[in-house]
Amino acid sequence: MRSETLEQILKVITVAAQRYNQGDGIDHSYQYGVSRVSQEYGIRYQTIGDACRRRLGLKHIGEFKAMLKASFEGDTNKLRDVLLSKTSRFYHDRINDFFSKFTNIRATTEVEEKEPDTFVPYTVKLRKRDSDVLIALAQLSGGQPEEILLEASVEAIKDRMKKAVNKL
Structure with missing residues (x-):
């Protein structure tokens, strides 16, 4: 898990x-x-x-x-x-x-009411060999390929943003 x-x-x-x-x-x-x-x-x-x-x-x-x-x-x-x-x-x-x-x-008796995050869908294409690696990773980790791709993408985007800001 x-x-x-x-x-x-x-x-x-x-x-x-x-x-x-x-x-x-x-x-x-x-x-x-x-x-x-x-x-x-x-x-x-x-x-x-x-x-x-x-x-x-x-x-x-x-x-x-x-x-x-x-x-x-x-x-x-x-x-x-x-x-x-x-x-x-x-x-x-x-x-x-x-x-x-x-x-x-x-x-705790009060439930925190907050707006859920808003999500924007993106469609991506992966090379076949990258897709195969993603599927294998999902099987090994017990996760879903979509969730793994999302998690990896968000981490990579945040890392790139940090690098871009540091260059300023």
């Missing part, structure tokens, strides 16, 4: 916890969390929902919702353990830190 996917799942948990604390049921809280995160990242609702189920090795979303509800009611062990088992050890400190602060997240 990529770090961005992990962050998206943790954000769903955070937003859903806030809604649950306001009195919404687990289903609505989960749906609201997925919706907000999909808007924030500019990706489909289904992609975020998939991260909360398939990427965690769950058979159906009800399993995730049950762990969410248990977490909101004080037992974070199952959800934390699933995340730890499905991520690289390099992310374990992030996960443990998140759940150690989870009581503060549960205590």
Whole structure:
């Protein structure tokens, strides 16, 4: 699982916890969390929902919702353990830190309303050999080629911008 996917799942948990604390049921809280995160990242609702189920090795979303509800009611062990088992050890400190602060997240009653980022679509063409490398990388990392290309492009654009500004 990529770090961005992990962050998206943790954000769903955070937003859903806030809604649950306001009195919404687990289903609505989960749906609201997925919706907000999909808007924030500019990706489909289904992609975020998939991260909360398939990427965690769950058979159906009800399993995730049950762990969410248990977490909101004080037992974070199952959800934390699933995340730890499905991520690289390099992310374990992030996960443990998140759940150690989870009581503060549960205590938050206001949901931050902010405008999601606006995205501009671009169409790109890759040489066949570059496309093959991208597909192989996606398979090795368990990600999607489009997400990897987006992430790499944004990093490259930011690096070029820094270089251009430094030349001024």
